[in-house]
Amino acid sequence: MINYSLCFNLRLKLVLFLGLGLLAQQISAQQKTRITNDWEFLKQDLGGIWESVRPAKAGDPETVPLWQKVTLPHCFNAEDAVDPDLNYYQGPAWYRSRLTIENPYQNGRILLHFEGVGQKTEVYVYTTKVGTHVGGYDEWTVDITDAVAAFKKTEVYSKQFGGKIPLSIRADNSRDLEMIPSDLSDFNLYGGIYRYLNLVYTPALSVDKLFATAEVDAKGKLGKLKVKARFHNPGKATATDAVLKLTDPKGKVVLTKNTSLSNLSGDVDITDFEVKTPVVWSTDQPNLYTVELSIGTGADQYKISHKIGFRNFEFVEGGPFLLNGKRLLLRGTHRHEDHAGVAAAITEEMMRTEMKMIKDMGVNFIRLGHYQQSSIILNLCDSLGILVWEEEPWCRGGLGGEVYKEQARRMMTNMIEQHYNHPSIIIWGLGNENDWPNDFPEFDKEKIRAFMKEQNDLSHRLDPTRKTAIRRCDFCKDIVDVYSPSIWAGWYRGIYTEYKATTETEMKKVKHFLHVEWGGDSHAMRHSENPDNALSKIKPGDGADERAGDASLYGGGARVSKDGDWSESYIVNLIDWHLKEQETMPNLTGTAYWPFKDFSTPVRPENPVPYMNQKGVVERDFTKKESYYVFQSYWITTPMAHIYGHTWPVRWGEKDEKKMVKVFSNCDEAELFVNGKSQGVKKRRSADFPAAGLRWQVSFQEGTNHIKVVAKKGKTIVTDEITQEYQTAKWGKRAKLVFEKLKEEDGVATVQVKLLDSNDVLCLDAEDFVSFGLIGEGKLIDNQGTSSGSRKVGVYNGRAIIRIKTNGGKSMVSVKSEGLPSTFLEL
Structure with a gap:
């Protein structure tokens, strides 16, 4: 399948490269090093810090369990979060390393910069506690200068540690009702040093934070830039020289200002000036300026730079969203920090891959749920042109006491101050599902309202240029600037054809409406000939919101989330309907599909992939589901065409029965060929559901069928093709499990089990759970949270x-399913 032109790919690669360079540019004058290697890890608590640093005597056994070698970032729930047989570990764990520390700056400072640790942290230099932090998602630093200097004076420094500094870190994600987010949240509260940790050297005087407020009028004629700085100044310096430079997107310096600062306390005004007709930032052309501030001179000079963008946005009351004076339909999705095999410990390369896939899908807006995310992600949003709703982690459970509220205030402040300069951010989220009780005996709506108002005022005080928002807390919807109610038409409640009417009703209830979270679960590689059957059980007009208990697979009234087949076929129909409707709503600001990628959750143990929220359009390992291409067919302009069913090897039905073949494409017309015979040319019309009219009724031959589409957009031609079997044989009751080895390459064997009836006919509607096991030299690649990476799976x-x-040896793989005899395969 041809999706993208070469020049588009080259441009995107350049944008990604520049985006990842932002973080390095921000610390250009510091010496900053990621500490990734030479770590040891212990998944339990210690009796005390002495157990981490005490010398081991020759010949004596370890007095604590053996530490294992790891690299950072590292999450200690990398596999157990999706282990079908366990609750994931919530408790303390330890990391330790030995650092070579030599500060190049005379009288300089030594900092540890944590980009994110879950969820409570203690930091030690040798046996001295040098810092603590509560909260798993905001960045923070510890100044270890004095502790390092003191330790270097001891005999232990040279005799036991060979001139290196012992660093020990305790990370703890134990359950705690007085912390946010709630453990009732529909995602894991991971533990570990799961974002990058940096060793930073600075001069005695450095910039702690730089705040650059870039504004422009809707016509793009007059820009304004105001710059403030906050200093890290433990030596109490009273003055410094400063130079500020502004560089345009082409690298041309458009302003240089020299000044002397005589007040270095608080947030210090650096400059305030106008920029005539700036090059504006947009989702199509994410033009970025560079603000650079230099302080001091000579060997103690310090520089910091940030990328900024001039853009104007507006939520029209009762109307659409405007970017730089023009309507922009926000085409969005969501992101969790979660990935197969590593959980929250996502590398920079993985982040780059994910954000590129999101942009490739046609996204121009993303909600980062439900917590402050890595600065690397925000840099990529800036450089790719993706608008952002970023959110503090006040999620579910109600409202705790003063310790609870103080953490929320602190994390809101940190999120806004740390990500203040990103032009991609337009909304600060104050919370999610704050109408969800049960963490405390008291659930007082008025107290929640009072604290929501406090957080709303705090956000506007810290940043008056951006909007505030919450999702699903109707009794607080009048407090924030933008509100998203719960609308899950066709999943938790209602049928998907009610989406437009429900949305238009909700739009009238608030001044500024934005619909985030819609969609439904789909079990990757499960398909259906009759995906909408469950809709017949549901009574229309009962609402389309999510209510208590709707996420359960048992009990309550009829709903697709409980009674549907969880097939990709159904979700493709639901998404197709939503997208074609969104194109016909001129006052809609936009929506965000929930989420982009499947992610793990402790509250869904009985899903087809246990402990997984399977609503993503890609699996947890980036494998695309069919729905990814539905979005492309509506949202991107580069010609593409995709036949539905790439992961549907066998279709079924009667002999000569007409079967629908759907093609998702943004092309003007397409011609379908089945076994070399044309099925005719169809024109694309987005209002013609399903597949915007690109659908054919086809008679398959029994056995193998080759399907090809040729689509045209102007002079551009794109193609796609698949092969499917067509089965007419009827199956009876499941009778046996049969193994087959599909392939083996690079030391990895792929095996498949089939459920057959007593006549060896494949039971194509089977949804039973199977459980795999293994003995021998090999190892199951399981606990991945994917349809082909779980030892228990529907x-x-x-x-x-x-x-x-395989590990180069022999193994025996087993599979079992309730009511059927187990079977085995020797490898």
């Missing part, structure tokens, strides 16, 4: 796949 159309790392 089958998809009578089959399931697992992979095995």
Whole structure:
């Protein structure tokens, strides 16, 4: 399938490269090093810090369990979060390393910069506690200068540690009702040093934070830039020289200002000036200026730079969203920090891949749920042109006491101050589902309202240029600037054809409406010939919101989330309907599909992939589901075409029965070929549901069928093709499990189990759970949270796949399912 032109790919790669360079540019004058290697880890608590640093005597066994070698970032729930047989570990763990520290700056400072640790942290230099932090998502620093200097004076420094500094870190994600987010949240509260940790050297006087407020009128004629700085000044310096430079997107210096600062306390005004007709930042052309501040001179000079953008945005009361004076339909999704095999410990390369896939899907807006995320992600949003709603982690559970509220205030402040300069951010989220009780005996709506108003005022005080928002807390919707109610038409409540009417009703209830969170779960590789059957059980007009208990697979009234087949086929229909409706709503600001990628959650143990929220359009390992291409067909302009069913190997029905073949494409017209015979040319019309009219009724031959589409957009031609089997044989009751080895390459074997009836006919509607096991030299590649990476999984159309790392030896793979005899396969 041809999706993208070469020049678009080259441009995107350049944008990504520049985006990842932002973080380095921000610390250009500091010496900053990621501490990734030479770490040891212990998944339990210690009796005290002495157990981390005490010398081991020759010949004596370890007096605590053995430490394991790890690299950072590292999450200690990398696998157990999706282990089908366990609750994920919530408790303390320890990390330790030995650092070579030599500060190049005379009288300089030594900082540890943590980009994110879950969820409570203690930091030690040798046995001295040098810092603590509560909260798993905001950045923070510890000044270890004095502790390092003191330790270097001891004999232990040279005799036991060979001139290195012992660093020990305790990370703890134990359950705590007086912390946010709530453990009732629909995502894991991970533990570990799961974002990058940096060793930073600075001069005696440095810039702690730089605040650059860039504004422009809607016509782009007059820009204004105001710059403030906050200093890290433990030596109490009273004055410094400063130079500020502004560089345009092409690298031309458009302003240089020299000044002398005689007040270095608080937030110090650096400059305030006008920029005539600035090059504006937009989602199509994310033009970025550079603000650079230099202080001091000579060997103690310090520089800091940030990327900024001039853009104007407006939520029209009762109307659409405007960017730089023009309507922009916000086409959005959501992101959690979660990935197969590593959980929250996502590397920079993984982040780059994910954000590129999101942009490739046509996204221009993202909600970062439900907490402050890595600065790397924000840099990529800036450089790719993706508008952002970023959110403090006040999620579910109600409202705690003063310790609880103080953490929320602190994390809100840190999020806004740390990400203040990103032009991509337009909304600060104050919370999510704050109408969800149960962490405390008291659930007082008026107290929640009072604290929501306090947080709203704090946000506007820290940053008057951006909007505030919450999702799903109707009794607080009048407090914030932008509100998103709960609308899950066709999943938790209602049917998807009610989406437009429900949305238009909700839009009238608030001044500024933005619909975030819609969609539904789909089990990757499960498909259906009749995906909408469950809709017949549901009574229309009962609302389309999510209510208590709706996420459960048991009990309550009829709903697709409980009674549907969780097929990709159904979700493709739901998404297709939503997207075509959104194009016909001129006052809609936009929406954000929930979420982009499947993610783990402790509250869904019985899903087809246990402990996974499966609403993503890609799996937890970036494998695209069919729905990814539905979004592309509506949201991107580069010609593309995709036949539905790339992961649907066998279709079924009667002999000569007409079957629908759908093509998702943004092209003007498409011609379908089945087994070399044309099925005719269809024109694309987005209002023609499903597949915008690009659908054909086809008679398949029994056995193998080759399907090809040729689509045209102007002079550009794109193609796609798949092969599917067509089964007419009827199946009876499941009778046996049959293994087959599909392939083996690079030391990894892929095996498949099929559910057959007593006549060896594949049971294509089977949804039973199967459980894999293994003995021998190999190892199951499981606990990945994917349809082909879980040892317990609901089958998809009578089959399931697992992979095995063979380790060059022999193994025996087993599979079992309730009511059927187990079977085995020797590798």
